[in-house]
Each structure stands twice: as C-alpha cells, then as structure tokens.
Amino acid sequence: MRTRKDKANTISSILKGEFIAEQSNTKLIPFLLLIVILGLINIRSSFHAEKLLKESISLEKEVADLRLTYITTKSKLMRVYRRSVVEKLVVSQDLRTSLTPPEIIEQ
Numbered sequence: 001m002r003t004r005k006d007k008a009n010t011i012s013s014i015l016k017g018e019f020i021a022e023q024s025n026t027k028l029i030p031f032l033l034l035i036v037i038l039g040l041i042n043i044r045s046s047f048h049a050e051k052l053l054k055e056s057i058s059l060e061k062e063v064a065d066l067r068l069t070y071i072t073t074k075s076k077l078m079r080v081y082r083r084s085v086v087e088k089l090v091v092s093q094d095l096r097t098s099l100t101p102p103e104i105i106e107q
Contacts (some may be wrong), residue, residue: 079085087097 083097
C-alpha cells in the first residue's frame with residue numbers, strides 16, 4: 001500500500017514531467033501527444049461554436065430590424081396607393097377621375 005508521501009511524489013513527478021524521462025514510460029509519449037492534440041481541438045471547436053452563436057444572435061437582431069423596416073415601408077406605400085392620395089398627387093397635371101365607367105370592348 002502506498003503512503004501519502006509516495007502519492008505526493010507521484011503527483012509531483014507527473015506535474016514536473018519526470019515520469020516521461022523514465023525508460024518504461026517513453027511508450028506513452030504518442031498517447032500523451034494525442035491527448036494534448038484532442039484537448040486543443042476541443043478548445044478550438046468550443047471557441048468556434050461561441051463565435052457562431054454570437055453571429056447567429058447578431059443576424060437575428062438584424063432580421064428583426066429589417067422586418068420592422070419592411071412593415072413601416074409597406075404601410076407608407078399602402079397610404080400612397082389610396083385613391084384619394086393619388087387624386088391629390090395628379091391634380092397638378094390636370095388629371096381627374098373619370099365620371100363615366102369603363103366600357104367593355106368585345107371582339
């Protein structure tokens with residue numbers, strides 16, 4: 001059974017990297033490199049995911065702003081299309097509403 005001092009020495013040797021220098025542990029170096037590479041890939045993917053999330057939130061805000069602009073522009077356009085507004089706009093060109101209904105031309 002290991003004593004507390006032996007466990008402390010083991011942990012300190014791991015933190016210092018002394019266990020790699022031993023001949024019996026040199027076979028673990030590729031495995032440790034794999035673990036380090038996978039850790040770096042994990043960190044990079046989490047940063048990329050956060051970046052995509054921020055971009056998604058900003059795009060949602062932009063869509064909401066554009067939707068409001070669309071609704072405002074559409075309501076202004078609908079006001080201009082009213083018959084009374086059109087009549088006021090064309091009065092300066094001496095155009096008036098016809099009092100006779102349109103006739104259907106048959107062939």
